[in-house]
Amino acid sequence: MKKVIVSIFVVALFATFSFAGKPFPADNAFWNKALSKLAEFQLTGQSKQMPLPYAYNALEPSIDAKTMEIHYSKHHAAYTKNMNDATAGTDYVSKPLFQLFTETEKYPVLVKNNAGGFYNHLLFWTVMSPVSGQEPQGDFLKAIKDAFGSFDKFKEVFSNAGKKQFGSGWAWLSVNENGKLVVSSTPNQENPLMSTTEVRGIPVLTLDVWEHAYYLQYQNRRADYVDAFWKIVNWKEVSRRYDVK
Ligand code: MN3
Numbered sequence: 001m002k003k004v005i006v007s008i009f010v011v012a013l014f015a016t017f018s019f020a021g022k023p024f025p026a027d028n029a030f031w032n033k034a035l036s037k038l039a040e041f042q043l044t045g046q047s048k049q050m051p052l053p054y055a056y057n058a059l060e061p062s063i064d065a066k067t068m069e070i071h072y073s074k075h076h077a078a079y080t081k082n083m084n085d086a087t088a089g090t091d092y093v094s095k096p097l098f099q100l101f102t103e104t105e106k107y108p109v110l111v112k113n114n115a116g117g118f119y120n121h122l123l124f125w126t127v128m129s130p131v132s133g134q135e136p137q138g139d140f141l142k143a144i145k146d147a148f149g150s151f152d153k154f155k156e157v158f159s160n161a162g163k164k165q166f167g168s169g170w171a172w173l174s175v176n177e178n179g180k181l182v183v184s185s186t187p188n189q190e191n192p193l194m195s196t197t198e199v200r201g202i203p204v205l206t207l208d209v210w211e212h213a214y215y216l217q218y219q220n221r222r223a224d225y226v227d228a229f230w231k232i233v234n235w236k237e238v239s240r241r242y243d244v245k
Contacts, residue, residue, distance in 0.1 A: 030177055034202045034244035040122060041098035041193075045087030045115055049080040050122055058130040062228040064217045072125070075212055079117030079189070086110045101193035112196070116189030120170060124208050127241075129234035140239040147181040154183070155230060158205070161185040162226045168210040171226075173238075174201030179245040185209075204241040205233065 035041050052072050057065035087093050092100065092107060097119055104112050136144055136151060148154035154173075162171035165185040172184050174192040177200075184192060184199035192201045207229055214225035 030179065030245065031202075034175075035098060037244050038202070038241065040119070042096045043119075044094050044096055045083050045090075045100060045111065046093060047080070047084070047097075047118065049077055049118075050125070052125055054130050059128055059232050062232045063128075063214070063225075067214065067216045070216075071208075071213060072121075076117070076121040079114050079121065083111070083114035083118045086114055098193065101191065102195055104194040104196045112194070113189050116191055116194070119193075120189055120191050120206060120208070123203055123206050126237050127205050127234050128229075128232045129237070130232070131234070132231050134233070134235040136235050136239060138239075140235075140242045143181050143242065143245075148183075154181075157183045158207075159223075159226050162207045162209045162229075163223050165209050171207040171209060172199075172203050173205040174199070174203045175242060175245050176201040181242075202241070202244050204244075205238045 056068040100115050144154045161183050169187040172192050176182050190197050192203050218225040
């Protein structure tokens with residue numbers, strides 16, 4: 001009887017720890033496929049800032065050149081430097097970003113904030129494009145309709161995630177471990193890859209709603225910035241990222 005009680009206790013304890021950190025299963029075929037397709041997750045905390053894939057003024061009038069210049073050359077550059085400084089000389093200096101994110105609670109908050117800032121902006125730059133007039137197509141459009149009912153409804157749900165995020169943060173569209181699309185928002189520099197985040201998945205689209213992302217042009221009108229974002233989404237790149245499913 002004693003043995004049974006001890007066993008139940010051990011199982012309960014194990015279950016508690018398993019769910020507390022919400023580990024993304026490392027042996028999950030979906031997750032491994034994502035890692036093989038999206039090489040950026042193999043980057044470590046010792047990484048350089050990627051070149052911006054277009055000119056500072058390329059996203060006008062949705063996002064003005066001055067905002068893009070400061071955002072990329074000051075804010076993103078600072079997260080990159082601080083991530084490199086925070087991981088230098090540690091025993092996790094060469095761990096891939098995906099590992100830092102999937103075990104967020106094991107590392108100092110400084111690492112979470114700056115590695116998050118480094119990766120979130122890297123993704124943000126790639127999901128925007130000066131080429132307007134694109135829309136989701138094929139399997140990806142079908143997945144959006146399956147998850148949200150229609151493309152317009154999805155835009156409404158994602159927009160609200162960005163508009164209603166209290167304070168600084170991000171809106172996300174991610175593919176969860178079941179291959180389904182989910183919308184969420186995170187505070188600060190958290191992202192859906194992190195073990196400390198409620199709604200987890202592989203991010204395919206994101207929008208920065210920190211004031212530094214829009215204040216010069218839009219001041220307090222975050223909603224106008226969110227609405228203008230739809231004109232510059234790089235749906236070709238977002239669809240490519242959805243293909244990790
Ligand atoms: Mn930012």
